[in-house]
Amino acid sequence: MEPRLDLLTVAVPDLDAARRFYVEGLGWTPALDVPGEILFLQVNAGLLLGLFGAADLAADMGVAPEAVVPGGGFTLAHNVVGPDAVRQVVAAAVAAGARVLKEPQPAAFGGFHAYFADPAGVRWEVAHNPGWRVAADGTVHIGAVEG
């Protein structure tokens, strides 16, 4: 199996609420929007974020609905150029309906970050990480992580 992620599918309790946040609130253009079914958003080269009703995802997986936990044990991260940009992105997310989980502040990895939750409880970290570099071929290089 190659080390490649093509699609991150997130189970949401309310697809219309998700659309209001990402499409109307943040202004992201859907890659494909099938109301009542699924909403796909392009979030990197060759990478989609799929927002899918929790019951529909459980059915697709062939598992019981209670086996799919919306807003579970994961976070998404969005890197920006500095502390002011962290604050600006968090403010934009809040304006679109997000809830702040961790106010913008210095981060343990040596940069600056914050966390917010979208209306479905999906957590985004907004970070300025001076040790994060993306090479021309897309390869990510990370500096030393500080305990």
Place this chain on the structure above:
Amino acid sequence: MEPRLDLLTVAVPDLDAARRFYVEGLGWTPALDVPGEILFLQVNAGLLLGLFGAADLAADMGVAPEAVVPGGGFTLAHNVVGPDAVRQVVAAAVAAGARVLKEPQPAAFGGFHAYFADPAGVRWEVAHNPGWRVAADGTVHIGAVEG
């Protein structure tokens, strides 16, 4: 906020077990491996998958440990060229320690897919989707989704 995901951080109950599956089992090369702390794997252009102890992630987020649910409401997807490749990838994942959730079979979207869970419970869909096309600039185009 730009529509861009840089890092997907997954909370795992046992970081060593995660390393055994992804690095030793699947043979993926870490972008950064800090034993006892975090394991970063490159999973697309400019995109890392971060495997992080659940308690450490909770501390980083400033939330209670019980607020972080390992293997929660999301799936990762990995696209391949056809049904045989779906079966081969699932077999490779099982050999590395994965558990099959949905055996390889025709999918509702018109292709062929399967689901497995890694040792931490993180769910991967392995799919052949004839309607999924990635353009030269990395933009994803999806054909009509069938009910």
